[in-house]
Amino acid sequence: MENLDKVNNLEIYDAKAKLEAMHQDIKRLMERSNQRYFDLMLSNLRKDILNSISAYVKDGIENGLERSLADPCKMRKTCKKRFNEFLENNAELIKQEDVSKETLKNKRSELEEIRKSAPFDKCDICFSEVDSIFDKQVNLIHSLQIYGQDKEDKSEISSIPEKIMVKSVLEPISNKQRLQILKSMAFDTQTFTALSKLTGLRGGNLLFHIQKLLENDLIIQRHERGDYMITEKGYHLLIMLTNFKKFL
Structure with missing residues (x-):
């Protein structure tokens, strides 16, 4: 009887293990299905948004040209048609998830070719407006591509360990004096006295900030009481902060 109970218990345990495995398989399948559905929904939503933005930009082209092109001018109607076609073609690029630098360079060259055929001095007035609209289109394309390009980089972003990054990178440089100390060592070593003069901190106050940088491997001391x-x-x-500076 005891042996029979052991067998039954083992069978029950084995059945539970199999059920749990099946449960996990179903859960993973549902997660993948949900993720695919979510990705599809996100992709469709992105297309709808880009189509709406493109349509909005196209609507603004006609008004911008009508308001700003030289008038009176016997070429006004012809130029307006040509400018409109050029700018509307550019607006179509907004719908694309990835627009290469080469494509935008070619578009700018195309505008320069149109400019070469300008017959009058006052054409500069019209081209100034077209340049302005074109630059806005390019800036918009660049901004929108932040959300569509570099998928590999985005997967790396999602794997950033927040706790570690805050503790070992962001928190150590979140203080003005600590950033001053770090910058001062970019091209030369520094003594405790030099850092005191730089930051206006003395004794334990300065040592506290130096220790923060030491603990997080941002600086080292060459030897005891050394530079x-x-x-x-x-x-x-x-270097990362230097690259980021252009966005400030």
């Missing part, structure tokens, strides 16, 4: 110097991690962090 401080930046690490490779610290230097690359400054």
Whole structure:
């Protein structure tokens, strides 16, 4: 009887294990299905939004040209038609998820070719407006592509470990004096005295900030009571901040 109970218990345990495995398989299948549905829904939503933006931009072209082109001018109707075609073709690019730099370069060259055939000095007035509209289109395309390109980079973004990144990168440079200290070591080593003069901090206050940078491997001390110097991690962090500066 005891052996029979053991067998039954093992069978029950085995059945539970199989059920759990089946449950996990079904769960993974549902997650993948939901993810595919979500991706499809997101893709369709993105297309709808881009189509709406493109239509809105096209509507603005006609009004912009009508308001700004030289008048009176015997070429006004002809030029307006040509400008409108050029700008509307560019507006179609907004619908694309990826527009290469080469494509935009060719579009700008196309506008320059149109400019070469301009017959009058006052054509500069018209081309100034077309340039302005074209630049706005290009800026819009660049902005929209942030959400559609570099899928590999985006998967890397999702894997950023928030806790570690905040603790070892963002928090250490979130203080003005610590960033001053790090910048000062970009091209030369620094003594404790030099850092004190730079930051206006003394003794324990300065040591606290230096220690923060040391603990997170952004700087090192060459030997006990020696000069401080930046690490490779610290230097690359400054380069990253330098690249980010253009967005401020």
